[in-house]
Amino acid sequence: MFYYGLDMTYIVMVMPFVLLAMLASARVNSIFEKYSHQKSQRRITGAEAARRVLDANGLQHVRIEHIPGSLTDHFDPTEDVVRLSDSVYGDTSTAAIGVACHEVGHAIQHSVGYLPVRVRMAIIPATNIGSKLSIPLIILGLLLASASPQLLMLAYIGVALFGLSALFQLVTLPCEFNASHRALQSLEQFGILTDEELRGSRKVLWAAAMTYVAALAVTLMQLLRFVLLVASRDRD
Numbered sequence: 001m002f003y004y005g006l007d008m009t010y011i012v013m014v015m016p017f018v019l020l021a022m023l024a025s026a027r028v029n030s031i032f033e034k035y036s037h038q039k040s041q042r043r044i045t046g047a048e049a050a051r052r053v054l055d056a057n058g059l060q061h062v063r064i065e066h067i068p069g070s071l072t073d074h075f076d077p078t079e080d081v082v083r084l085s086d087s088v089y090g091d092t093s094t095a096a097i098g099v100a101c102h103e104v105g106h107a108i109q110h111s112v113g114y115l116p117v118r119v120r121m122a123i124i125p126a127t128n129i130g131s132k133l134s135i136p137l138i139i140l141g142l143l144l145a146s147a148s149p150q151l152l153m154l155a156y157i158g159v160a161l162f163g164l165s166a167l168f169q170l171v172t173l174p175c176e177f178n179a180s181h182r183a184l185q186s187l188e189q190f191g192i193l194t195d196e197e198l199r200g201s202r203k204v205l206w207a208a209a210m211t212y213v214a215a216l217a218v219t220l221m222q223l224l225r226f227v228l229l230v231a232s233r234d235r236d
Contacts, residue, residue, distance in 0.1 A: 009229065014221045021214035028207040032071065035095035035200040036087065040193055046088040046100035053104045053186040054082070062107050066090075073099055075106040077121070082107060094193060098201030101186055102208070105179030116174040127168040130161035137161065138226055142233055155230045159223070166223050169216040176212050180205040 044052075047064050054062050063081045067073075072085040082103045088096040109117045141155025184202055187193045193201060 009225045013225045014218065017214065017218045017221050021211065021218050024207075024211045024214040028204070028211055029071075031207045032087075032095045032099075032204055035098075035204050036091065036093040038094045038197065038200045039092050040094055040097060040197055042192065043092050044097065044192055045090050045092050046084055046096035047090065049097045049187070049192050050082055050084065050100040050104045052190060052192065053101050053183075054107065056186070056190060057104075057108050057111070059104075059107055059111055064089075071099070073103050075103045075110075077107075077110045080107075094197045094200035095204045097187065097193060098183060098204045099208075101183035101192075101201075102179050102205055104186070105182035106175070108182055109175065109179060114175070114178065116171050116178070120168065120171045120175060123164065123168055123171070127164045130164035134158045134162035134165070138230065142230065145233055152230065152234055155233070159226045159230055162223055162226060166216070166219045169212070169219050173209075173212055173216060176209050180209060 047066070050064055054060070054064075061080060063079075065081050065083045066089045067083045067085055069085045070087045073083060073088050075082050082100075084100055084103070088099050106117075108114075135158065137158030138155045139158075141152050141158060144151035144154065183205065184198060187198060187201060
């Protein structure tokens with residue numbers, strides 16, 4: 001599987017999806033930039049829109065904070081706070097409002113006990129352990145297998161741990177799509193954006209969702225690559 005020192009399994013199986021993920025990331029930045037120039041007619045900022053949707057859903061206790069950076073927005077369930085970036089917090093564009101309300105969508109998910117969110121939160125500790133140990137165990141198992149075939153079990157354990165990352169990203173997908181759906185539904189229901197403005201927010205959120213799809217594809221192909229490498233070593 002190596003050719004002149006190059007890992008061909010990575011180049012053939014994983015690299016195309018890495019490039020796809022890079023394109024998805026570039027696209028979301030491009031679309032966000034485009035619709036950051038489309039200002040809402042009501043001149044509502046991202047923070048104001050987020051506050052309005054939070055309050056309408058009985059989440060007055062959830063705070064909104066301003067954080068530095070661009071598209072570093074997130075909801076922190078441990079502190080009940082929606083954090084909005086420089087390009088979202090005080091901006092009145094349809095892009096900023098869409099992103100702000102997407103993060104509010106995550107807050108609503110936690111408040112109503114949305115099942116994929118509950119699963120995602122439950123597997124975070126195991127996923128964190130798996131992300132640290134999986135690749136070292138795979139490498140160690142492959143190296144030591146020549147000395148003792150039984151030690152290849154370490155590689156299999158590593159593959160299983162890496163699979164937790166794929167499971168985490170798989171569960172993340174419905175969370176992201178649902179948060180965007182809740183955001184667009186709220187923007188329309190509360191009259192925050194017009195129909196034309198909603199189209200801009202929808203394009204931004206859809207592009208953002210595709211980055212999660214691309215990331216999952218990379219992880220799945222990497223998982224398949226590890227399975228094939230370990231299985232090939234097992235047959236030897």
